[in-house]
Amino acid sequence: MKQISLLYHDVVKNENDAGASGFPGADADIYKLDEANFSAHLARIAELGQDRVQVVGRGGELSAAGGAPVLFTFDDGGVSAHEPTARLLEARGWRGHFFVVTERVGQPGFLSREQIVDLHRRGHHIGSHSHSHPSRFSQIGWEKMVHEWKESRRILEEILGQPVWSASVPGGFYSRQVARAAREAGYTVMFNSEPDARVSRVEGLVLLGRYGIQRQTTPELAQSLARADFLPRASQAVTWNAKKPLKKIGGKLWLSFRRWFFKKS
Numbered sequence: 001m002k003q004i005s006l007l008y009h010d011v012v013k014n015e016n017d018a019g020a021s022g023f024p025g026a027d028a029d030i031y032k033l034d035e036a037n038f039s040a041h042l043a044r045i046a047e048l049g050q051d052r053v054q055v056v057g058r059g060g061e062l063s064a065a066g067g068a069p070v071l072f073t074f075d076d077g078g079v080s081a082h083e084p085t086a087r088l089l090e091a092r093g094w095r096g097h098f099f100v101v102t103e104r105v106g107q108p109g110f111l112s113r114e115q116i117v118d119l120h121r122r123g124h125h126i127g128s129h130s131h132s133h134p135s136r137f138s139q140i141g142w143e144k145m146v147h148e149w150k151e152s153r154r155i156l157e158e159i160l161g162q163p164v165w166s167a168s169v170p171g172g173f174y175s176r177q178v179a180r181a182a183r184e185a186g187y188t189v190m191f192n193s194e195p196d197a198r199v200s201r202v203e204g205l206v207l208l209g210r211y212g213i214q215r216q217t218t219p220e221l222a223q224s225l226a227r228a229d230f231l232p233r234a235s236q237a238v239t240w241n242a243k244k245p246l247k248k249i250g251g252k253l254w255l256s257f258r259r260w261f262f263k264k265s
């Protein structure tokens, strides 16, 4: 089955306010949408039909009714998840997936324990985005990977008082070993950052790709992605795959390439 998961981060008042939520710095700011733009994304996606937006089940269950399901996912656990993101989703009857960096819980700019509990109570999905968000997750080694996933899951389960079984991969540094480590740590569903609409099974996990949204992503483009149009998805795949060899060569080189690339674009 085809699914369209959209990968968002923070929603902030305006570009000057980007430091208020999530990780600081120019690299992170690229992914922070201002509230007006995010609201416009929601409006355009709503035109595709209210029931398209879904939350994934523990075994990767999604309903195909009304076309390819659209999933809103938000990485990092910045405090904007609680306000305005969740409120804006709820105003349309939707719920989101929020992936939390557990080491940051309660720190300035990040969700508090109470806010995580509140999001969960309001029907949003809470998952792990690792414990400490290592910059090159696929290269930290097996022991550390398992620890990152386990520790994060332990903390979230302690906060929520119930099982946590989903994860999203920090920085898009996915490998089969990353998936295997998450399975070892008890997760059943994983989101990576591969621009891919398939739902696949890898290393005993249900794996979902995601389409990345940046500050300059227009509402029209977000709608086109959500509609599963071929062109914008293919163009993300081309860009992503062009970057892959760089990611393999080394994270440092990749990170400076990314900085250079986004300055240009």
Ligand SMILES: [Zn+2]
Pocket: 075, 076, 129, 133, 170, 171
């Ligand atoms: Zn992240």
